[in-house]
Amino acid sequence: MNFKKTGVALAIAVSALAAGSVQAATVNAGTISGSYSTVFNVAQGVSFADTVNFSIASPSTLTGTAASLKLNFGSLSLLDIAGLTVNVWNNSHPFGTTNFGSFAGGTGSYTFNLPTAGDYHVDITGTATGAFGGTYAVGLQVAAVPEPETYAMLLAGLGVMGAIARRRKQNAA
Numbered sequence: 001m002n003f004k005k006t007g008v009a010l011a012i013a014v015s016a017l018a019a020g021s022v023q024a025a026t027v028n029a030g031t032i033s034g035s036y037s038t039v040f041n042v043a044q045g046v047s048f049a050d051t052v053n054f055s056i057a058s059p060s061t062l063t064g065t066a067a068s069l070k071l072n073f074g075s076l077s078l079l080d081i082a083g084l085t086v087n088v089w090n091n092s093h094p095f096g097t098t099n100f101g102s103f104a105g106g107t108g109s110y111t112f113n114l115p116t117a118g119d120y121h122v123d124i125t126g127t128a129t130g131a132f133g134g135t136y137a138v139g140l141q142v143a144a145v146p147e148p149e150t151y152a153m154l155l156a157g158l159g160v161m162g163a164i165a166r167r168r169k170q171n172a173a
Helices: 002-019 149-171
Strands: 026-031 035-042 046-057 061-070 071-074 078-080 079-092 098-106 110-114 118-128 132-145
Touching: 026 035, 035 046, 035 118, 046 132, 061 079, 061 098, 061 118, 079 132, 098 110, 118 132
Parallel strands: 026 046
Antiparallel strands: 035 132, 046 118, 061 110, 061 132, 071 078, 079 098, 079 118
């Protein structure tokens, strides 16, 4: 009989530990050439460490946002995330060695320069504090950084336009 009680107590203890443990979800977004967004749901009282792996085809500027999708009923918080934080890393998770920066969720958008084509990831952490857990969204937008040749062509085009304008002005006089 003591063996059954011990087994039940052990099962309850293990489930209680699992309820407060860190959850981890990994999403592979593939190659991003424009915008990407995803939504995560987290159980109540759980700390989480989620990851979005992605690739870029050329040096780019990454703009990132993250926000808790809050739901309140009067003074009762039904869905909420506390301490939402995002870190931008090189390589796929967990092999990142260079942190390009971090930002707090819900405080606007942040821009990072990603210097080479290849694999990157964002790590998102926080704790679900709502009565029914929490939901949050992450958005990533990638804009390619122009190559030096593009700037050279732009300057050459401006020079040609200036020469044409000057010639027209001289012919009008």
